[in-house]
Amino acid sequence: MTTMFTPDHEWINIEDHEAAVVGITLHAQDALGDVVFVDLPEVGRTYKKGDVVGVVESVKAAADMYMPVEGEVVEVNEALRADPSLANTDPMGNGWIFKVHVTRMEQFEQLLDPPGYDALLKTL
Amino acid sequence: MSADLQRTPLHDLHLELGAKMVPFAGYAMPVNYPGGIIAEHRQCRESAALFDVSHMGQLRLIGSDAAAALESLVPVDVVDLPIGKQRYALFTNAAGGILDDLMIARRPNDLFVVVNAACKDADTKHLVTNIGHRCQVVPMPERALLALQGQKAVKALARLADGVSRLTFMTGGSFTLVGADCFVTRSGYTGEDGFEISVPADAAVALAKALLAQPEVKPAGLGARDTLRLEAGLCLYGHDINEHTTPVEAGLTWAIQKVRRPGGAREGHYPGADKIGSQLTSGVQVKRVGLLGLERTPVREGAILVDAQGHKLGHVTSGTLAPTVNQPIAMAYLAANHAIVNHEVYAEVRGKRQPMRVTPLPFVPPGYVR
Numbered sequence: 463m464t465t466m467f468t469p470d471h472e473w474i475n476i477e478d479h480e481a482a483v484v485g486i487t488l489h490a491q492d493a494l495g496d497v498v499f500v501d502l503p504e505v506g507r508t509y510k511k512g513d514v515v516g517v518v519e520s521v522k523a524a525a526d527m528y529m530p531v532e533g534e535v536v537e538v539n540e541a542l543r544a545d546p547s548l549a550n551t552d553p554m555g556n557g558w559i560f561k562v563h564v565t566r567m568e569q570f571e572q573l574l575d576p577p578g579y580d581a582l583l584k585t586l
Numbered sequence: 587m588s589a590d591l592q593r594t595p596l597h598d599l600h601l602e603l604g605a606k607m608v609p610f611a612g613y614a615m616p617v618n619y620p621g622g623i624i625a626e627h628r629q630c631r632e633s634a635a636l637f638d639v640s641h642m643g644q645l646r647l648i649g650s651d652a653a654a655a656l657e658s659l660v661p662v663d664v665v666d667l668p669i670g671k672q673r674y675a676l677f678t679n680a681a682g683g684i685l686d687d688l689m690i691a692r693r694p695n696d697l698f699v700v701v702n703a704a705c706k707d708a709d710t711k712h713l714v715t716n717i718g719h720r721c722q723v724v725p726m727p728e729r730a731l732l733a734l735q736g737q738k739a740v741k742a743l744a745r746l747a748d749g750v751s752r753l754t755f756m757t758g759g760s761f762t763l764v765g766a767d768c769f770v771t772r773s774g775y776t777g778e779d780g781f782e783i784s785v786p787a788d789a790a791v792a793l794a795k796a797l798l799a800q801p802e803v804k805p806a807g808l809g810a811r812d813t814l815r816l817e818a819g820l821c822l823y824g825h826d827i828n829e830h831t832t833p834v835e836a837g838l839t840w841a842i843q844k845v846r847r848p849g850g851a852r853e854g855h856y857p858g859a860d861k862i863g864s865q866l867t868s869g870v871q872v873k874r875v876g877l878l879g880l881e882r883t884p885v886r887e888g889a890i891l892v893d894a895q896g897h898k899l900g901h902v903t904s905g906t907l908a909p910t911v912n913q914p915i916a917m918a919y920l921a922a923n924h925a926i927v928n929h930e931v932y933a934e935v936r937g938k939r940q941p942m943r944v945t946p947l948p949f950v951p952p953g954y955v956r
Contacts, residue, residue, distance in 0.1 A: 495617075496623050498624075499907055501936070521623045521627075522623065543882075
């Protein structure tokens, strides 16, 4: 499995573990509504799992983004600065938020797999 | 969603239209439809949008003494309000704070009053307790309230009753719409031209469908209503005004006609008149202002405002990234010596200071037809 999910409605794709891609899920963007601003994390900074790394803001609310696994942020999606709505229109693709160098694979493996995340959504 | 929420007569229609429903003031209300808040906001600014505001309280005050009685609760000229005219008013408390804001329309046989949903029970009690012996206070739960707002609202509504185009801003009259007796005022809460329509509950769905069938009109929810009113510089009760803010601090002195001010023919004689009168004469320590964000970070309710040295100057009461202005905007209470247009202050957001500039309200030019 290369993409896993968090209970906070984020996804992480680890095809390249030195630059695993993190974003918000379809459910998250739908719950937030029109995204108007993304406060991106700091490139080069190392965060622990669970740290607040950024904020996704819609017209009506601000939602914290949490670090799904420990690691250094190696890149952020600069395109979101000019067009935050990418997080709505393509949250699993061009609306990705940042990339992280994953060093603790066991933290990745403890996240929700797609059936596990689907099961979580059904409880909401 | 909790089953004990009240529903408006349009509830099933909202679900049919795909609305996202949220609890608001004890009602299940649409926050937005599938198009989303920004699209609904633009729809209203550019064409016309239909809002269900049936959760708001509608009341009639009946009797020859009704206007004078109501004047004992508001710092507003009601006695001289001509038939067919509507006026903005405020219920005040003994300390000069605001208990609610409301709209009053004089009709041939009564005063028609619209109050906020969250306050309607308290307002009704307030009216019955204080002036129930001078006039009849009649809540109207059998009526729904629709707001059709936007520069093309008049074109759409006139197809149902052409007489509405003769109304001007803050006037109203009775019209037959889809066979039902409606009371229509040319007013609203978006900064645009538009109408609010009091309609019998059992005709509300037919009226909403008839309006949505007009090519200019699409539905809009409370989310867009909030961004639209904020751009229009209009206060949201419980946020921008409350029982601890006075009309003078809130910059609502335009709502206090000369006849009710110190020295006027019917000055005072409303709750908090001493405090409000002295503020009108001597000024206030804090003032409500508009703020424009100079960067992209939205600044929301509760954010603290500071000067360059970090001294606290006030706080934000409403804020968002405004769809039409396309910048962060906010309303705030600021120390009066900083409440000066073009003055720059900082809002603290997640430990960072966001520069904001004091800006005249409204943030967008009003579209009212006077």
